[in-house]
Amino acid sequence: MIMNNEGYIEKGKEENLLGKEDMQKALLYQIMKVEFGVTETTLYLDTHPFDQRALMHHNMLSNQLKGLIQQYEYQYGPLTSSGSAYRCWKYINSPWPWEIKW
Amino acid sequence: MWEYEKKLQYPVRVSGPDPAMAKTIITQYGGPDGELAASLRYLTQRFSMPINEAKGTLTDIGTEELAHMEIVGSLFWQLIQGATTEQMKKAGLDPHYVDHGCNPFYVDGTGNPWVAAYIQTKGDIIADLYEDMAAEQKARITYEHLIQLADDPGVRDVLKFLREREVVHFQRFGETLRIAQEWKDSKKAY
Ligand SMILES: [Fe+2]
Numbered sequence: 267m268i269m270n271n272e273g274y275i276e277k278g279k280e281e282n283l284l285g286k287e288d289m290q291k292a293l294l295y296q297i298m299k300v301e302f303g304v305t306e307t308t309l310y311l312d313t314h315p316f317d318q319r320a321l322m323h324h325n326m327l328s329n330q331l332k333g334l335i336q337q338y339e340y341q342y343g344p345l346t347s348s349g350s351a352y353r354c355w356k357y358i359n360s361p362w363p364w365e366i367k368w
Numbered sequence: 369m370w371e372y373e374k375k376l377q378y379p380v381r382v383s384g385p386d387p388a389m390a391k392t393i394i395t396q397y398g399g400p401d402g403e404l405a406a407s408l409r410y411l412t413q414r415f416s417m418p419i420n421e422a423k424g425t426l427t428d429i430g431t432e433e434l435a436h437m438e439i440v441g442s443l444f445w446q447l448i449q450g451a452t453t454e455q456m457k458k459a460g461l462d463p464h465y466v467d468h469g470c471n472p473f474y475v476d477g478t479g480n481p482w483v484a485a486y487i488q489t490k491g492d493i494i495a496d497l498y499e500d501m502a503a504e505q506k507a508r509i510t511y512e513h514l515i516q517l518a519d520d521p522g523v524r525d526v527l528k529f530l531r532e533r534e535v536v537h538f539q540r541f542g543e544t545l546r547i548a549q550e551w552k553d554s555k556k557a558y
Contacts, residue, residue, distance in 0.1 A: 298375055305432060309536065312424035313543035346371050360374065364442035368379040
């Protein structure tokens with residue numbers, strides 16, 4: 267997996283540098299990062315429910331996460347059992363979390 | 369209810385088999401201060417919490433601890449992949465292998481089975497939140513002990529992530545306790 271300091275794939279290079287599996291992992295990794303941010307803002311908001319900056323941050327990350335998950339599910343199959351699948355039920359065949367080689 | 373997401377909260381990557389490390393790490397799966405205990409403690413404390421901040425915090429931290437249990441299970445499993453019979457015997461994991469194969473199980477580092485007596489709920493917001501804060505500190509120091517024993521940079525990285533989460537949880541429970549105390553004071557002041 268090719269990452270820069272920000273942990274994001276450099277735009278435009280991904281097709282040439284990464285195999286199909288690596289691209290899937292890269293997108294999954296991005297989802298993991300954004301969702302971790304959502305977990306953090308959620309816990310913070312549980313004890314600071316009126317914090318406007320945290321709310322804004324949470325909503326921004328939450329929207330970003332939705333977009334990333336949609337993109338992932340379209341290409342690689344459902345991330346959750348309620349996710350959409352195209353052509354066949356890819357949920358069972360995409361890599362299981364403990365088996366992924368990072 | 370809960371819905372499974374087909375990903376770990378944090379990537380698990382090890383450089384090779386290390387059954388001895390796996391044997392120590394299993395305590396954070398099914399030991400007294402492990403992730404199963406943490407999750408079940410918080411989730412069952414929610415029902416009679418009088419304030420919503422506490423219901424939210426316990427639900428969300430209890431859920432995150434389940435994700436941590438999956439990380440610790442993955443770590444255990446990966447550390448056994450490719451291990452030789454000799455390595456398993458040397459690490460003392462052969463009895464575990466006989467009973468559970470390469471799967472993690474709800475035991476501590478010396479094989480004691482998980483028991484509900486590890487955890488508690490009193491149905492009292494102050495008593496329960498103090499228990500939770502103590503639990504987070506015990507989980508933190510357990511991870512620090514494990515980090516002292518680990519050489520593999522991948523293993524250390526995951527353990528450090530999990531340690532950091534316990535610190536954050538302690539912080540959030542502390543804030544919840546402060547809110548709970550303010551709530552109690554405001555009830556007395558009418
Ligand atoms: Fe925790």
